Amino acid sequence: MRSLIPTFLFAAALAAGCSRSGSSVAPAASDGQKIAQDSSSNSSTVTRTDIASGPDPASAYASVRDGEKAQAKFSGGDGSSIKEAVVITASSEEKGYRAAYIWLREHYPGSRLQREGFAYDDAGTYYTEITIVMADGKSRTVCFETTSFYGK
Numbered sequence: 394m395r396s397l398i399p400t401f402l403f404a405a406a407l408a409a410g411c412s413r414s415g416s417s418v419a420p421a422a423s424d425g426q427k428i429a430q431d432s433s434s435n436s437s438t439v440t441r442t443d444i445a446s447g448p449d450p451a452s453a454y455a456s457v458r459d460g461e462k463a464q465a466k467f468s469g470g471d472g473s474s475i476k477e478a479v480v481i482t483a484s485s486e487e488k489g490y491r492a493a494y495i496w497l498r499e500h501y502p503g504s505r506l507q508r509e510g511f512a513y514d515d516a517g518t519y520y521t522e523i524t525i526v527m528a529d530g531k532s533r534t535v536c537f538e539t540t541s542f543y544g545k
Contacts, residue, residue, distance in 0.1 A: 453491075454506035457498045465492035465542075472535035475512065475520055480538040489542035493521060497535060503528030512536075519543040 465488055470477030479496060483489035497504060504525040512520040517540070524534045 451506045454494050454497075457491075457494050459498075461495055461498075463492035463495040464488045467492070467496060469538060472537065475514075475536050478520055478536040478538040481541065483542040485545050486542050489539055490521070493523060493537045493539075496537075497523060497525055500535075501525055501527050501533070507532060 465481050465483035467479055467481060469480035472479040479493075481489050481492050481496075483492055494506075504527050506523065507526050508524040510522040510524075512522055514520075518538060519540045521537045521539050522534050523537065524532055526532055
């Protein structure tokens with residue numbers, strides 16, 4: 394089962410892929426972590442953190458087999474931003490996160506996992522931001538809306 398307990402507050406992905414205007418970064422009270430929040434005049438605040446994701450998320454990503462079918466449904470956008478997040482509907486975190494990896498491998502063959510982050514907004518919508526290194530060596534952050542299976 395995948396743990397979603399935040400370990401480090403997430404700021405790095407703001408500049409890549411899933412960034413939104415109006416972001417701010419401030420040091421946390423005592424542990425030196427950073428808080429990254431995005432807000433704009435027409436939307437709620439989004440808070441991002443790095444997530445703990447099992448013993449080796451890169452191995453889980455690499456274990457996706459060609460042609461493997463996701464046990465989830467996809468809708469929404471292309472994942473280029475939170476507004477355009479790929480919406481995953483799944484019955485559990487295990488199936489939902491595996492589905493995200495399958496979606497990424499189908500859309501970005503030859504990619505490898507670089508980082509995962511977790512984000513949520515004031516409305517209670519949960520997101521996972523996954524940064525991959527594509528086959529051409531360029532990094533890309535893809536946003537998934539994970540509310541349907543968060544905590545299940």
